Amino acid sequence: MKSDRVWTPYLLVAPAVLVFAFVVLLPALLNTGLSFVDWSGTNQMVFVGIDNFTRAFRDDIYLTAYRNTFGYIALTLILEVAVGLVMAGVVTMQGRRTAFYRIAFFVPVMLPMVVIAVLWSFVYSDDIGLINTALRSTGFDALALVWLGNPATALIAISVVSGWIYAGFYMAIFFAALQRIPTHIVEAATLDGASQWRIFFSVKVPMIRPMIEIAVLLCVTGAFQSFDLFYVMTNGGPDHATEIVTTYLVEVVFRFNNLGYGAALATIMTIVVLALGLIFARIRSKVGGVDVEY
Amino acid sequence: MAIRNVLKPGMTAAAIGVTLALAVSGCAPASSSDVVIRIAMGASGDAVDSNFDTLKTQYETKYPDRTVEIIVQEDDVYQTTGLSTLLSSREAPDAYFEWSGPRMRNHVADGDGADISEYLSGDAFDGRFDDGAFTGMDVDGSGIYMVPWTGDVTDIVWYNKTIFSDLGLDVPTTWDEFMDVCAAIKASGVTPIVEGNKDQWTVGNWASHIASRVVGEDVYAETMNGEAPMNSPEMVDAMGYLAEIAREGYINDSVNALPDDEANTQFFLGRAAMIVIGSWLMADAQTDGEGLEFDYFNTPALDGAGDQESVLGISTGFMVNAKSAHIAETMDFLELVASAEGTKLWAQAGLAPMTIDPFDGVDADERTVSLATLMSTAPTVVAPSDSGYDIEVAAAFYDAVANIIGGGNVQDALDTAEKRIAEIR
Numbered sequence: 001m002k003s004d005r006v007w008t009p010y011l012l013v014a015p016a017v018l019v020f021a022f023v024v025l026l027p028a029l030l031n032t033g034l035s036f037v038d039w040s041g042t043n044q045m046v047f048v049g050i051d052n053f054t055r056a057f058r059d060d061i062y063l064t065a066y067r068n069t070f071g072y073i074a075l076t077l078i079l080e081v082a083v084g085l086v087m088a089g090v091v092t093m094q095g096r097r098t099a100f101y102r103i104a105f106f107v108p109v110m111l112p113m114v115v116i117a118v119l120w121s122f123v124y125s126d127d128i129g130l131i132n133t134a135l136r137s138t139g140f141d142a143l144a145l146v147w148l149g150n151p152a153t154a155l156i157a158i159s160v161v162s163g164w165i166y167a168g169f170y171m172a173i174f175f176a177a178l179q180r181i182p183t184h185i186v187e188a189a190t191l192d193g194a195s196q197w198r199i200f201f202s203v204k205v206p207m208i209r210p211m212i213e214i215a216v217l218l219c220v221t222g223a224f225q226s227f228d229l230f231y232v233m234t235n236g237g238p239d240h241a242t243e244i245v246t247t248y249l250v251e252v253v254f255r256f257n258n259l260g261y262g263a264a265l266a267t268i269m270t271i272v273v274l275a276l277g278l279i280f281a282r283i284r285s286k287v288g289g290v291d292v293e294y
Numbered sequence: 295m296a297i298r299n300v301l302k303p304g305m306t307a308a309a310i311g312v313t314l315a316l317a318v319s320g321c322a323p324a325s326s327s328d329v330v331i332r333i334a335m336g337a338s339g340d341a342v343d344s345n346f347d348t349l350k351t352q353y354e355t356k357y358p359d360r361t362v363e364i365i366v367q368e369d370d371v372y373q374t375t376g377l378s379t380l381l382s383s384r385e386a387p388d389a390y391f392e393w394s395g396p397r398m399r400n401h402v403a404d405g406d407g408a409d410i411s412e413y414l415s416g417d418a419f420d421g422r423f424d425d426g427a428f429t430g431m432d433v434d435g436s437g438i439y440m441v442p443w444t445g446d447v448t449d450i451v452w453y454n455k456t457i458f459s460d461l462g463l464d465v466p467t468t469w470d471e472f473m474d475v476c477a478a479i480k481a482s483g484v485t486p487i488v489e490g491n492k493d494q495w496t497v498g499n500w501a502s503h504i505a506s507r508v509v510g511e512d513v514y515a516e517t518m519n520g521e522a523p524m525n526s527p528e529m530v531d532a533m534g535y536l537a538e539i540a541r542e543g544y545i546n547d548s549v550n551a552l553p554d555d556e557a558n559t560q561f562f563l564g565r566a567a568m569i570v571i572g573s574w575l576m577a578d579a580q581t582d583g584e585g586l587e588f589d590y591f592n593t594p595a596l597d598g599a600g601d602q603e604s605v606l607g608i609s610t611g612f613m614v615n616a617k618s619a620h621i622a623e624t625m626d627f628l629e630l631v632a633s634a635e636g637t638k639l640w641a642q643a644g645l646a647p648m649t650i651d652p653f654d655g656v657d658a659d660e661r662t663v664s665l666a667t668l669m670s671t672a673p674t675v676v677a678p679s680d681s682g683y684d685i686e687v688a689a690a691f692y693d694a695v696a697n698i699i700g701g702g703n704v705q706d707a708l709d710t711a712e713k714r715i716a717e718i719r
Contacts, residue, residue, distance in 0.1 A: 127548070147551075149547070235493060239696060240693070250374075255374045
């Protein structure tokens with residue numbers, strides 16, 4: 001009997017392990033293998049050693065793509081996570097009638113990304129766009145810019161759209177976490193004379209810290225998966241000001257038909273994302289990422 | 295029990311029979327078509343799409359056991375990710391639109407292009423093309439890999455005749471005259487030139503033409519093949535012409551943010567006096583430019599080593615997938631595309647077919663006829679960087695051009711491009 005049970009745990013985890021192996025591990029290994037060849041996708045593969053990797057570190061556009069991605073992360077941490085947190089705070093302060101706001105803030109998350117990108121391209125349009133029309137009609141002509149055509153504003157403009165979409169998503173997460181806080185703790189703070197904002201920042205936010213940390217991790221890793229907004233709104237331009245790793249990958253693989261080099265770029269990106277995840281976990285454990293019990 | 299034993303095998307057999315019958319009926323094709331031909335292309339306007347539907351109907355009527363699937367993708371998507379994705383898919387197209395030259399040769403090298411010279415020399419295509427139509431459709435002088443379709447002039451200056459007439463302007467023949475025209479239009483409060491360079495090929499193509507005119511066609515070819523420096527003094531001089539346009543504010547501020555089709559719309563709406571784009575604008579004008587009085591002129595003469603009468607252009611056609619299981623049937627469809635009736639459809643849609651009788655019996659727009667003549671009588675035809683030469687070199691060049699037309703420094707932009715190209719070399 002006992003010898004039969006030895007295999008039970010392995011059999012139970014086998015489906016998950018198999019799915020993970022076929023969906024994640026195997027493609028990642030194959031991609032890493034492709035990183036060492038020169039290949040257009042249909043021609044004869046030629047082994048080139050680490051040439052693709054050394055080229056990547058000399059590739060100014062690839063390095064620019066990382067700078068842009070980290071800039072995008074910094075902006076979205078504010079526009080998505082911080083704004084989402086504040087929105088959740090505002091919604092919870094309003095008492096019972098919050099359903100409308102919660103749905104309204106969450107609606108952008110449910111819209112197709114390409115539709116949002118096209119809509120916002122019109123909002124940012126130089127001549128017929130909502131923003132520039134409003135600015136011109138109120139006498140602020142000098143502030144009417146080519147938002148998506150100016151290297152100084154294009155990344156910010158896309159980040160604002162990203163914030164418009166995902167702030168509602170993070171709000172929903174934070175709202176759920178805030179709802180779990182026992183009311184007696186909030187009542188005690190209220191009796192001590194704390195204002196709503198003081199209660200929010202000094203009581204509620206520390207109590208949902210684990211959720212905030214997860215949100216930050218999602219935001220950072222999600223930035224490396226971004227593609228459609230950038231591809232539709234600017235296609236990496238102007239002058240690579242909105243080029244991110246994924247848009248450049250698509251250019252290298254599909255436009256230049258350089259699958260070997262593209263695979264190397266993807267391998268490096270995988271390592272960067274894994275490293276960021278590990279650093280995040282390390283920081284979390286060092287500064288005391290213990291869940292607050294209540 | 296005995297009854298059950300007797301019934302069991304019978305019921306099992308019945309169940310298997312029913313299951314098989316259902317499976318067979320479920321697997322049977324919905325129609326009687328045995329052969330499906332897939333034809334892929336980028337969008338060329340509603341009129342062209344409608345014509346392909348007409349040919350599809352004709353083909354399916356002539357061959358009832360065959361079905362044609364027309365796959366039309368947004369033009370930029372088709373050029374970049376679309377076609378390559380289609381070709382590597384399980385249901386790869388049997389024939390697909392492509393430009394002659396390096397892109398076509400790459401498909402042949404990848405095993406995606408069939409040598410169709412035997413079919414083209416057969417009765418079906420007999421006398422439909424001049425030999426010159428096949429220029430750039432062979433590989434190192436052997437084989438033919440395309441059924442020629444249209445000859446595209448890829449860069450001409452379209453202008454709004456009403457604005458020119460109202461301002462008393464003549465068509466410029468030199469760059470200085472062109473700048474004077476732009477200055478007069480700008481002074482009237484109208485944007486002189488609108489360009490949608492979001493995907494970089496519109497101004498990139500124009501820059502290719504300007505570069506070939508200034509540095510000479512041979513040096514231009516060497517530069518775009520990565521064999522000559524991108525940041526040579528001659529190239530800096532050439533791109534100085536574009537820098538002048540940017541510096542003087544003769545082009546829309548949104549040049550690097552606007553998609554090409556939206557720029558076309560702005561021109562059709564009369565919001566700008568000129569647009570520099572290819573002959574295919576005629577096809578779009580049929581649906582979007584109704585009532586607009588417009589015409590074209592070639593890029594005005596510049597100071598340079600190249601032929602100042604040159605035309606930037608390239609021929610297009612349909613390649614047949616070497617991996618197709620229905621090459622003969624696909625050629626039957628392409629025969630219709632190149633037929634006299636097909637030619638009429640293309641000419642009426644505003645295209646310039648490459649068949650021997652492009653405008654016979656067709657009440658074609660005189661501008662379409664004139665463009666075809668321009669292409670066929672040009673002393674020099676220059677290919678655009680992105681469809682005629684190394685795509686990575688072209689990408690570096692077009693990046694530099696976008697930077698320059700956006701107001702960047704010419705030398706810096708070309709130095710950056712040269713640095714990238716050095717890596718590719």
